[in-house]
Amino acid sequence: MVPLYLVLSKAFFICGFSIGRVPFVFSVQLDLDAYQLPDNDYQDDLSVLTRHVAPTLPLPRLLSLSPLSRDYESLPAWIKQEILWRNIAAKPYQSNALPTECHKPPVSDQLFNQSFVIMSFKMSGDEFPMDRPKLTHTYGSSGKVLLQIFPNSSYTGVFKAGALIPGIIRFSLGPCDINNPSFKPSFAMKLLVDGKPSENIFTFNIHGTDGQGDDRNVFSLPFSTFRPASLDPNVTKILTVQHEALKLLPGGDCHRPLDENRLPVYDAAAVSTDTKKVKAPTLLRFLPNAVVGWDSKSKLDYRVNLSKVRPNSLLYTVAARKTEDGRDQIIGKLWLMSQLVASEYQDRKLFFKHSPRSC
Structure with missing residues (x-):
């Protein structure tokens, strides 16, 4: 031995x-209590x-x-x-050989298949359990992050006051085409929990699936777990399929998102918490640190610009709302712990399960 x-x-x-x-x-x-700072510690x-x-x-x-x-x-x-x-x-991609080819029919037609769409809610694990193509958010960049929750948080689970939660963040674009006239960045974040499945949070910039026009800076605008309804008819077709697919989830209204534009964080707030005591934000907003951004007119692939963000940088200040139209309450910060890397593994194998529960 x-x-x-x-x-x-x-x-x-x-x-x-x-x-x-x-x-x-x-x-x-x-358990999560191990990942906590002392009371009143707003360590920066x-x-x-x-x-x-x-x-x-x-x-x-x-x-x-x-x-x-x-x-x-x-x-x-x-x-x-x-x-x-x-x-x-x-195995990172070379910066001068980043993939850009999009899926074509009949593979891409699965975006209009409710059974295909709903599997993002039903599958489990941190890797795809099968050879499933990423039809949206096809290419991206990922890195290690640390979610720091301040002592003022009144929420539970991974949002518990003083919590320190390690995670993986993946930035990507909604459409596969990185040359889309309107830049549409978003990120998914995997929050890792001792001995339990990860919890995943999905965000969009405040203009949602319609994007931020010709501004190519990922950190120009806040990101949110809620997005406005799209005005793009091509996007609306896909979102209509998502809306109908949510009806396939088992259980009552609490076991599915309110709709395709409101992505709940209830499951994350329920980690290591008595079901009768769960306190979840209605929505989260991530307010960007402008220092880590770049020229909005940059001609570089956004993945190249992301690779230049320095480890140990503050990415976002985290705000929570108790109601959709309520005020932002600053409850924490999101730190980058590594470089942001574009690679085949995070494009093809890394899986972010969609959390269904809304209450």
Whole structure:
């Protein structure tokens, strides 16, 4: 029996050994309370934040495998983040050879198939369980993030006061065509939880699927979990299919989004929380840090510009609303912990499950 490694931190430990060529890994996970700052701590230094919970030693190569192992979900959040990140960063595209080719019929016609659309709500896991094409948000860039929740938050789950939640962010464009006359950026964020499935948040810029015109800066406008109705007839056709597909979800009204333009975060607020005590924001808004942006008239592929954003940068200030028309309450910050990488893994394998529950 040969010991392989030992990783210790305030949040968890994981150790492993091998017998012959067969590796064994076991771990002890702690709950969300392990990922918390002291009361009244509005720490504004990412290096200090990550010292509270991040692993103190490099992880073994054993854990950077794809497809993900059957035991992957039971691992601590920070380990899962590192596994996904290593897969994302393993084979990046060359900046002068970024893919741009879009799916064509009959593959692209699946956007109008309700059974195909609804699988985004029904499938589970952090990787696609099957060879499923990304027909929208086809190409993007991903990196590690840390969601920092301030002590003033009145919400629960991953939005609990003082929480520090590791995650993966993926920026992409709604349409596949990166040369679309109207730039339509958005991001999905995977929040990783100890020993449990990840929770995923989807956002759009405040102009929604109609985009921000010829402004090519991803960080020009706030992003929100709600989007305005589209005026583009081509987009409206797709959204109509999504609207009808939501009716296929089992359960009552609380088990599905209000509609295709309002993406709930209830499931994220329900993590490690008694069902009778869940307090979820009605919507989230992500207010960009203008410093990390670039010239709105840039001719570079947006993925090249994203790759230039420095690790440890503040990406967004996070605001929550109790009602759709309510006031923004600043409840946290979203930090970038790595470079943003465009790669085949995050374009084809990385999966963000749509959360159905709205109440």
